[in-house]
Amino acid sequence: MDHSFLQGNDFVGITFWIVSIGMWAATLFFFYEGMRVSAKWRTSIVVAALITFIAAVHYMYMREYWVTYQESPIVYRYIDWVLTVPLQMIEFFLILVAVGAAVSANSFWRLLVGTLVMIIGGYLGEAGYIPAYIGFIVGMIGWAIIIWEIFGGEASKAAAANESVRSAFNAMRLIVLIGWAIYPLGYVFGYMMDGVNPGTLNGIYNLADFVNKILFGLIIWNVAVKDSSA
Ligand SMILES: *C/C=C(C)/C=C/C=C(C)/C=C/C1=C(C)CCCC1(C)C
Secondary structure, eight states: OGGGSOOTTOHHHHHHHHHHHHHHHHHHHHHHHHTTSOHHHHHHHHHHHHHHHHHHHHHHHHHHHHHHHOSOOHHHHHHHHHHHHHHHHHHHHHHHHHTTOOOOHHHHHHHHHHHHHHHHHHHHHHTTSSOHHHHHHHHHHHHHHHHHHHHHSHHHHHHHTOHHHHHHHHHHHHIIIIITTHHHHHHHHHHSSSSOOHHHHHHHHHHHHIIIIIIHHHHHHHHHHHHHHO
16 A cells, blocks of 8 residues: 555645645635634635635545546546635625625626636546547636636726725736636646646646635735725
């Protein structure tokens, strides 16, 4: 049973380990800080904590799976994403609601549809139900719907009109544009170069999750703390 513990030369396994601990630490931090900010910001911070919490639990299983089989924990990965990405979409609305801006539910539904198209496309491609490149195209269409909505849609107009959330909203959407671009890169290197490469794929996805869940939460925390002390 050599492979039931993390080995020193298993670099991808080490990234699984670091990200899982990072997610737990971020969760404790966000829950604690949520009690410190003013009441209208609490929900946003608690949702940031839930995102890292859900990821932390999944990372424990993914890490175990990787260390044992040296293969992609596809099902755990996608269950994590299907829960945490919609929560991140909700965050765009929560920060607007916290400062009293008006946005309709339609915009949220469009974001949710984009999220589901992106994740279901990626899952079907990775799990081998459809050819990898078709999963990629479907995933890119879903991501484009999300980008379209947060850069040109209703929520972005509401944010532009409000001084205290504008910078947070801008930073969060840059994460969706630039930070999220790491995932399709992982998919390309993992599935579309030369056969399947689970090491590269998971190393890149782990880095992406670290940036896109922890940094994303820290941006929200930063506006909440500033606005609470103002
Ligand atoms: C916390 C988890 C996050 C923010 C996950 C985000 C995942 C993506 C942005 C995935 C995107 C993909 C494409 C744009 C095309 C190829 C397939 C995916 C699913 C890897």
